[in-house]
Amino acid sequence: MVDSGHLERSEDFIPIGEPDLSPLEREMVLEVLAGGWLTRGAECAAFEEEFCRAVGASHALALNSCTAALHLALLVHRIGPGDEVILPSLTFTATGHVVVHVGATPVFAEIDPETYCLDPRHVETLLSPRTKAILPVHFGGHPAELDSLRELAERHGLVLVEDAAHALGASYRGAPIGAGKSCACFSFYSNKNITTAEGGMLTLPSEELLDHAARLSLHGMSKDSWKRFGSEGDWRYQVTEFGFKYNANDLLAALGRAQISRLPEMQERRARAWGFYQEMFEGDPRLILPSEQPGVAHARHLYVLRLSVESRAERDELVNALREKGIGATVHYDPLHLHPAYRERFGFQSGMLPVTERIASRIFSLPMHSRLNDQQLNRVSTEVLRLA
Template sequence: MAELRIPFFRPAIDDDDIAAVAETLRSGWLTSGPNVREFERELAAACGAPFVNAVNSCTAALHLCLRAWDIGPGDEVIVPAYTFSATATVVVHTGARPVLVDVRERDANLDPAAFERAITPRTKAVIPVHFAGEPCDMDAILAIARPRGIRVLEDAAHAIGAAYRGRPIGSIGDATAFSFYATKNITTGEGGALATADQALSDRVRVLTLHGMTKDAWNRYDAGGSWRYDIVEFGFKDNLTDLAAALGRRQLAKLDRLTEARTRIAMRYVANLRDEPLLTLPAFDEANRHAWHLFMVRVDNQRSPVQRDDVIRRLAERGIGTSVHFIPLHYHTAYRKLGYQPGDFPVSERIFDGAISLPMFPAMTDADVDFVCENLRDILRTAA
């Protein structure tokens, strides 16, 4: 196996990021503190949401939101089958049932018609996932959800910096969860946030984030802070550290530049591969701003002399890292225990069968993209 010349991902960390973390270490304030508060304020401005809760993962943000909405046993939450498990796992952890539905062929986003068909009297929420950074059809989703009192919790793990019809992702649904995991468009190492216009939701999420403590607990180590606190409900331990927030603040300041770099890379891929008959390229709506977290192509396994899995293996042999996003949820053992099985979601299955996520990170050069594309085209035309 060749050493990877072009990995699937490389984090965009610079000296400015490192200095911010070092400065926080020297400050002596390591857990949730002033950097977390400033990060929340800056995120709110960036995504157009009045209230932001910074937490330790996007998974935590999704879970805390559902819990704050008192979703639990007997309730249903609609989730696309084509997503990472966390989107549905959080529903299970509330005691509710994740109801899987299929996605659209063009962009792997939630199919509004499938969402509408799946609604029952037990449906309390829907979690549309902005796959790869392409916004879902939020107007259609909201038109279905709003009259029925169904809450809309956007999974924007891929979509920081994206916009739908000119509106920033984070300012549209009832709440939006972001991820700042190591591979995401901006990173805190591990981290996430919940954005909302609902102050009551944000306030309750803040209490649930740290053991169910009253707000006074957040400033008990400040000058003049009190040691006294109350546990008002049974919460969790999902807070973000000041170390992580310090990194996140510097990353957020570079978000526009990082998104522009990703867009340049995506357009270079499109220019290189648009005429390749054995590939389907990602569709995107020019009325939106795509975050380009991923660039996923689909191999036409019916016509290609080389199948998707062999394409991945042979790219790796040539020093090119790739990934697959995602294995549909109903293929996993845990979801089969919920009654789902292969064949249930044909669009998700078709997408998965050919899916390859190509290298995507801001430091990629045009020459890097060209190298990936030249090798991909060569492999597709060469039988094993």
């Protein structure tokens, strides 16, 4: 149900995403502030435990972003210079950047034209002796085709790392994203299904990988500050490798604990907003609606429409016109291989990924979050139907 309090908010601009914060978040953050321990400590440990329970993961490490989680996931699998990582181009910059940051080469594969997730058949054609990992993105909250990707990875001895930035709340064949045997990387950026302002979670399949990721998240030090400065601590530590400063903190974790406890309620409201759009757009030949394949539960993070050949609208003009009407429509994403940094470093060119490029030029995202009310949803839908 839509909270009636939300109806009183300004109706002027409808953002693409919006944090959904309740008194519980305030209470839990204030409790941490009053406790005096702000950086990584007991609250992070509790958040990790609760997150594991929510997604069925065996191990989890709270971090300061999903980008950090992706970077560490590649590092703990020893992916580096000389290796190739296959990933989709229809994704946020972070997915490709971490591949470059570990010194590996990004190899972009096509997306499935229905789900907009990595196409396993195209991935197979790109395998080379240097391929070390496959990095699917659960685009918009629709799980990638994990059975085929897992089978490919197993058959060729490759690592699978899941970019699950959009996928908290999604499941694949009954198993939540994060419960699998591969590392999954979640984002808690302010527009995500739960938020800690900035933050991320890395789920891992073993204690060994967790210990390594935890060490790398704090400069490669053998102990975090809780273990050094806490009442039971010992100041001595060793630096065993060249790590990063990626750790979460207890304030972030307090926000995260409150949010994860409210996830089912917020997901319900996302689903309601989703259903509203579907009903409004169903059957309109100008629009291709988001797909939901059998056997998956969609996290409903992004609501992405595609203009069909029947539409006479021009995508960029449509997005601009929606924005002029106070609707925070946007595009997820311009393909990564066409951005200057990637073109210049790797020589990528347009035409390289025809399916991705064609789809990317026709899609646009509408406001999707748990605080949307019927009036806003109606306003968005009416404008889209007028302009499509």
